[in-house]
Amino acid sequence: MQNTIGITPSMVELYKTSKGLVYQCNLTNRVFLEFGGIVTSFKVHNFINFKRLIDSINIIDKLYDLSDEADFDIVKAPNSNQVFTLHLCEVIHLRELLSGARFALYVNSFLNEVLGEYEVI
Secondary structure, eight states: OOOOOOOOTTEEEEEEOSSEEEEEETTTTEEEEEETTEEEEEEHHHHHHHHHHHHTSOHHHHHHOOSGGGGEEEEEOTTSSOEEEEEHHHHHHHHHHHHHHHHHHHHHHHHHHHHTTOOOO
């Protein structure tokens, strides 16, 4: 059973891959991550901290580590009860998704700063 985000007019898609998607809600100023059938809500700063946490996983070390513990990572989302159990390929896919969404947040923030109240179409 897959949990999906009910799209509303206040939600804007930030980034999407074949493995997941990230939306931003303009009313609540929250970022929603859908990955692996799980939807997790973040405040923007928690989303950025979660991205840093995922980026800190050393993939090269895991590739050369033959122990069972190196096969997966257990990551707790900041200020959330959500826990992700990620295999190496899922870490790579999640990194791609989070990086794209972070870039979209940066571009949106930059455009709002430069254009002010103007709406970008």
